[in-house]
Amino acid sequence: MPVNQIQNGSSSSSSTTSARNGSKWPENVGIIAMDIYFPSSYVDQTDLEEFNGVSKGKYTIGLGQLKMGFTDDREDISSICLTVTESLLKKYKISPADIGFLMIGTETIIDKSKSIKTVLMDLFKDSGNTDIEGIHATNACYGGTASLFHAIDWIESSNWDGRYALVVAADIAVYASGAARPTGGCGAVAMLIGPNSAIILDRKVRSTYMANVYDFYKPDLSSEYPYVDGPLSNQCYLQALDQCFNLYFDKANRNREELLNHDHSEQSMIDLSHFDAVIFHAPYCKLVQKSVARMHLLNNLRLQANDPSRFDLKLEKYRNIKLEDSYNDREMEKLLLTLSSENFSKQTDPSLMLAREIGNMYTASLYACLISYLISDSVENQIDKHLLLFSYGSGLAASMFSARITKDKTILSRLSNGLADIKSRLQQRRRVPPAKFEETLNLREKTHNIAPYAPTGDISLLMAGTYYITEINQKYHRKYSKA
Numbered sequence: 178m179p180v181n182q183i184q185n186g187s188s189s190s191s192s193t194t195s196a197r198n199g200s201k202w203p204e205n206v207g208i209i210a211m212d213i214y215f216p217s218s219y220v221d222q223t224d225l226e227e228f229n230g231v232s233k234g235k236y237t238i239g240l241g242q243l244k245m246g247f248t249d250d251r252e253d254i255s256s257i258c259l260t261v262t263e264s265l266l267k268k269y270k271i272s273p274a275d276i277g278f279l280m281i282g283t284e285t286i287i288d289k290s291k292s293i294k295t296v297l298m299d300l301f302k303d304s305g306n307t308d309i310e311g312i313h314a315t316n317a318c319y320g321g322t323a324s325l326f327h328a329i330d331w332i333e334s335s336n337w338d339g340r341y342a343l344v345v346a347a348d349i350a351v352y353a354s355g356a357a358r359p360t361g362g363c364g365a366v367a368m369l370i371g372p373n374s375a376i377i378l379d380r381k382v383r384s385t386y387m388a389n390v391y392d393f394y395k396p397d398l399s400s401e402y403p404y405v406d407g408p409l410s411n412q413c414y415l416q417a418l419d420q421c422f423n424l425y426f427d428k429a430n431r432n433r434e435e436l437l438n439h440d441h442s443e444q445s446m447i448d449l450s451h452f453d454a455v456i457f458h459a460p461y462c463k464l465v466q467k468s469v470a471r472m473h474l475l476n477n478l479r480l481q482a483n484d485p486s487r488f489d490l491k492l493e494k495y496r497n498i499k500l501e502d503s504y505n506d507r508e509m510e511k512l513l514l515t516l517s518s519e520n521f522s523k524q525t526d527p528s529l530m531l532a533r534e535i536g537n538m539y540t541a542s543l544y545a546c547l548i549s550y551l552i553s554d555s556v557e558n559q560i561d562k563h564l565l566l567f568s569y570g571s572g573l574a575a576s577m578f579s580a581r582i583t584k585d586k587t588i589l590s591r592l593s594n595g596l597a598d599i600k601s602r603l604q605q606r607r608r609v610p611p612a613k614f615e616e617t618l619n620l621r622e623k624t625h626n627i628a629p630y631a632p633t634g635d636i637s638l639l640m641a642g643t644y645y646i647t648e649i650n651q652k653y654h655r656k657y658s659k660a
């Protein structure tokens with residue numbers, strides 16, 4: 178039923194009603210429900226270290242990764258989006274008729290014209306609902322965030338008709354053989370957006386940094402693999418973090434009332450300590466740890482600009498540092514990692530469980546990290562927590578934004594219950610030897626976007642409810658069925 182009828186406790190199922198209450202914005206707009214899909218197979222990073230003949234610990238300690246999810250030729254970007262979207266609608270008992278906006282963020286492109294959104298319309302066919310705005314957004318790992326912002330904006334616009342918005346962020350992250358391959362992964366996250374949400378997005382504080390850089394891009398449409406300059410992409414990520422961080426806290430301090438939710442008890446300048454959790458796009462977990470370290474410096478530089486006595490004296494040498502000259506300063510990085518280790522354990526580590534277990538999910542990565550945080554503790558302990566989120570997509574597009582977990586235990590419990598099966602689903606996955614992983618990636622490489630094609634992957638290995646390709650005919654029409 179439409180959002181505003183749920184609020185009023187009505188059971189009518191008419192699909193549109195007047196959404197606005199006078200000229201006021203709908204309240205507490207954000208994420209109401211979430212679900213994640215990840216493949217049933219993974220390769221263990223210790224097995225991969227041995228298989229690739231790199232030194233022990235390179236992927237597990239050096240990159241901070243434990244396992245990497247992957248899929249064979251039975252799944253594509255449309256199938257994983259179908260799987261996660263249907264799962265969310267069923268789990269949370271949402272009628273397809275009550276969705277008024279649906280947008281997909283992905284960089285896994287299989288057609289230059291026809292969007293994944295049009296494929297997902299099959300899930301709405303039986304309800305007769307064809308009135309669904311939104312299409313898709315592509316820019317490396319940023320499309321999920323662009324879609325989330327558009328969904329929030331639709332609900333806060335004069336075009337909102339009282340129905341929910343849906344956002345799906347999904348990718349199959351595969352790299353050519355070489356240094357980048359262990360930083361792959363695969364996953365899809367679906368999010369139901371509306372008022373009276375569990376994760377309420379703060380208004381007026383989003384910060385964005387965009388620039389033209391060739392750090393990671395996919396110019397070869399006949400291949401799934403990106404062209405990637407790994408060291409440059411790391412530097413661009415940290416540069417974007419610097420820019421978004423400073424702009425975010427400028428805006429946050431200009432809009433204090435909005436951020437503090439009219440709670441005036443917190444009088445001092447808003448800084449990193451305002452947040453209970455800091456959640457990142459996670460290409461690999463070690464980069465996230467280094468980002469937390471860098472934020473420690475950025476935060477200190479901001480504090481000292483306001484009050485020089487608040488600068489951490491252990492950082493004295495860096496008081497006048499030029500940020501743009503510091504990306505390769507290993508001595509500083511080491512010191513910052515030590516000084517920020519407690520903050521990392523408290524504010525960020527709980528959000529990295531799925532990133533370690535599955536790997537990079539590109540557009541879905543940040544939202545998988547949000548899910549990891551939500552399942553890391555009880556509902557009681559997460560009420561009213563403040564979250565800071567950083568989204569990065571190469572090329573580049575990045576944003577920092579923030580959210581507050583609802584104080585309403587019933588609303589949060591509904592979200593939490595929908596995420597309750599994730600840990601057991603992770604346990605049910607199958608560990609595949611690296612040779613089989615390589616064979617599978619070679620198969621995907623050889624058969625990428627060919628037609629006609631009959632996939633060969635074993636469907637008995639898929640988890641129940643997983644959509645899979647049955648056939649790609651000579652006209653490139655893709656047919657799907659469900660395990």
Ligand SMILES: CC(C)(COP(=O)(O)OP(=O)(O)OC[C@H]1O[C@@H](n2cnc3c(N)ncnc32)[C@H](O)[C@@H]1OP(=O)(O)O)[C@@H](O)C(=O)NCCC(=O)NCCS
Pocket residue numbers: 232233234235236238239240356357358359360405406407408410411414460461464571
């Ligand atoms: C991230 C990436 C550049 C790493 O490539 P690489 O050639 O393996 O890089 P390195 O040799 O520097 O090794 C990675 C880390 O493992 C460490 N390491 C190497 N061997 C190790 C071992 N046996 N034990 C522990 N750590 C080890 C290295 O010191 C390095 O850590 P540091 O950067 O903190 O010094 C590569 O995986 C890549 O291009 N990934 C895709 C792009 C990406 O994810 N970019 C992120 C921003 S979007």
